[in-house]
Amino acid sequence: MKKIVFKGAAVALVTPMHDDGSINYEVLEELIEYQIKNHTDAVVTCGTTGESATLSEKEHSEVIKFTVEKVAGRVPVIAGTGSNNTEHALSLSKNAQNLGVDALLVVTPYYNKTSQKGLIEHYNYIADRVDLPIITYAVPSRTGVFIKPETYFELSKHPNIVATKEASGNISDIAKIKALCGDNLHIYSGNDDQILPVMSLGGLGVISVFSNICPRECHDMTEEFFNGNLAQSRELFIRYLNLMNELFCDVNPIPVKEALNEMGYNCGRCRLPLVPLSEQNRKNLKELMRGYNLI
Numbered sequence: 300m301k302k303i304v305f306k307g308a309a310v311a312l313v314t315p316m317h318d319d320g321s322i323n324y325e326v327l328e329e330l331i332e333y334q335i336k337n338h339t340d341a342v343v344t345c346g347t348t349g350e351s352a353t354l355s356e357k358e359h360s361e362v363i364k365f366t367v368e369k370v371a372g373r374v375p376v377i378a379g380t381g382s383n384n385t386e387h388a389l390s391l392s393k394n395a396q397n398l399g400v401d402a403l404l405v406v407t408p409y410y411n412k413t414s415q416k417g418l419i420e421h422y423n424y425i426a427d428r429v430d431l432p433i434i435t436y437a438v439p440s441r442t443g444v445f446i447k448p449e450t451y452f453e454l455s456k457h458p459n460i461v462a463t464k465e466a467s468g469n470i471s472d473i474a475k476i477k478a479l480c481g482d483n484l485h486i487y488s489g490n491d492d493q494i495l496p497v498m499s500l501g502g503l504g505v506i507s508v509f510s511n512i513c514p515r516e517c518h519d520m521t522e523e524f525f526n527g528n529l530a531q532s533r534e535l536f537i538r539y540l541n542l543m544n545e546l547f548c549d550v551n552p553i554p555v556k557e558a559l560n561e562m563g564y565n566c567g568r569c570r571l572p573l574v575p576l577s578e579q580n581r582k583n584l585k586e587l588m589r590g591y592n593l594i
Contacts, residue, residue, distance in 0.1 A: 300482040300483075301432075301455075301458075301461040301462070301482065301483055301484065301485060302432050302461050303461075303485060303503065304341065304375055304377065304401060304402040304432055304434065304461065304462060304485075305340045305341035305374070305375050305377075305503075305504065306340065306503045306504055306521075306525065307340030307341075307503075307504045307518055307521040307522060307525070308339060308340050308494075308504055308505050308507050308510050308514070308517040308518045308520070308521045309339065309340055309341035309342065309343050309375075309377065309487070309504065309505070309506045309507065309510070310334050310339045310341075310342055310343065310506075310507060310510040310511055310514060310517075311343045311346045311347065311348035311349070311506050311507060311508055311510070311511070312330060312331070312334070312342055312343060312344055312346075312348065312349055312366075312511065313330070313348055313349060313350075313511055313552050313555060313556055313559060313566055314327070314344075314345070314349045314350050314354070314362060315327050315330065315556075315559075315564070315565065315566035315567055316566065316567035316568065316569075316570065317567060318567060320567075320570055322358060322361070322362060323565065323566070323567060324365055326564055326565050326566060327362070327365065327366070327369075328365075328369050329564060330511075330559075330564060330566075331366065331369045331370060332369075333514070333564075334510070334514050335370070335373050335374060337514035337515040337518070338514065338515055338518040338519075339374060339510060339514045339517075339518060340374060340375075340504065340518060340521070341374050341375040341376070341377055341401075342366060342370055342374060342375070342376050342377070343377045343378075343379065343404055343506055344362055344363055344366040344376060344377070344378055344379065345359055345362055345363055345378055345379040345380075346379035346404055346436075346506075347379070347406075347438070347441065347551065347552075348508050348511070348551055348552045348555065349362070349379065349552075350552065350569060350570055350573075351379050353569075353570040353571075353573075356391075359391065360394055360398065363376075363378045363394075363395055363398050363400060364398045367398055367399045367400060375401035375402060376399075376400045376401055377400060377401060377402045377403065377404050377434065377506075378391075378395035378398075378400040378402075378403055378404065379403075379404045379405075379406070379436075380392040380394075380395050380403045380404070380405055381404070381405040381406030381407070381408075381436060382408075383408040383409050383410055383411050383412075385408075385421050385424055385425065388405060388421075388425055389424065389425050389428055389429075392405065392425055392428075392429050392431070392433075393428070393429060395431075396429055396430065396431050400431065401431070401432075402431055402432045402433070402434055402461075403425075403429065403431050403432070403433050403434065404434045404436050404464060404506070405422065405425060405433055405434070405435055405436060406436040406438065406442065407421075407435070407436065407437055407438075407442050407444040407446060408421060408442070408444060409441065409442035409443065409444065410442075410443075412442070412443055412444050413444065415446075415447055415449075415450045418444070418446060418450055418454075419450060419453050419454060422435060422454055422457070422460060423454070423457055423460075426457045426459040426460050427457075427459075429459065430459075431459070432459060432460075432461040432462070433459050433460050433461065433462075434461065434462040434463060434464055434487070434506075435451075435454065435460065435462070435463040435464070436463070436464040436466070436489065437463060437464070437465055437466060437467050437489070438464075438466040438467075438489060439466075439467055440466070440468075445467055446463070446467075447472075448472055448475040448476045448478075448479050449479070451463065451476045451479065451480055451484055452479040452480055454484070455479075455480040455483040455484035456483070460484070461484070461485060462484060462485035462486065462487060462503070463476070463484060463485075463486055463487070464487045464488075464489040464506045465486055465487070465488065465489050465497070465502075466488075466489025466490050467489075468490060468493065470493065470496055470497075470500070473486060473496075473497060473500055473502070474500050477500050477501045477502075485502075485503045486500070486501065486502040486503065487502060487503060487504055487505055487506050488502055488504070488505040488506070489505075489506055491505065491507055491508055491509040491517075491543040491546070492540060492543050492544060494507070494517075494520060494521070494536060495520075495524065495532060495533060495536045498521065498524050498525075498532075504521045505517065505521065508543075508546055508547075508551055508552065508555050509539065509542065509543045509546060509555075511555050511558070511559060512542075512546075512555065512558050512559060512562060512588075512593060513539065513542070513591075513593075516535060516539060519535060520532050520535040520536055520539075523535065539591070541587060542587055542588070542591055545583065545584055545587050546558065546584075548576075548580045548583065548584065549576055549577075549580055550573060552569060552573075553569055553573055553574070553575065553576055554576060554580070554584055556568065556569055557575070557576050557581060557584060558584060558588060558593070561584075561585060561588060561593075561594045562588075562593060562594060
């Protein structure tokens with residue numbers, strides 16, 4: 300069996316910003332403490348939700364360093380280090396390793412994309428040159444790139460490629476990945492609305508946007524499942540499904556940052572090209588959050 304980086308619910312943490320667009324480290328620390336106090340199982344920094352696409356390389360390094368220092372070993376820290384340039388992804392990965400993270404989250408190449416053979420070479424090239432567990436990340440709605448089950452099987456042969464964050468939305472493919480790879484590749488749901496289905500297929504949990512605002516509930520949902528309390532896990536999943544979906548009423552992380560702002564965490568707005576929620580979407584989100592007693 301491959302190393303398990305975490306089991307349960309990891310938060311795909313936002314990166315809070317000041318009004319001038321600079322990173323708000325004071326609020327970032329508040330968010331980290333909120334997560335750990337409410338039993339998050341791991342912290343993912345500088346991923347999609349953390350706006351890695353608009354962070355400079357210096358900011359990327361500083362956010363990872365700050366997160367590692369503030370988490371201080373209480374839960375695993377996973378750093379997003381993917382790129383559509385293999386050498387750049389390797390550079391980001393080595394830097395994150397030097398900063399003390401526990402694992403790497405490496406998204407598939409995007410825009411220039413690649414073939415399935417290219418994916419195998421890309422990931423193996425990075426995995427050969429780092430000494431950390433790698434979680435691959437498939438999110439074809441953003442990248443235009445799927446990782447086929449047969450490709451996962453080839454990737455699972457590398458000792459450092461231990462898991463995937465699967466956000467393809469294709470439950471049939473996820474079942475096939477599990478059938479082909481068994482315990483040689485752990486699976487995390489990359490979609491909050493598929494947490495329970497993925498765990499039912501042997502997945503080890505979720506890397507979650509929803510967990511930014513409801514870390515305890517997301518953790519409890521997974522813990523109840525792994526403790527054999529399927530009815531309780533399902534009840535939590537169904538109860539919060541509308542809220543999970545509302546967090547994707549616009550491009551992530553626009554809605555979840557707005558939700559955190561409403562909860563009193565001064566996360567600011569997203570960097571361009573992402574723009575604030577429309578008034579109607581903001582109204583809908585606030586009404587739903589009131590229904591869950593979040594504001």
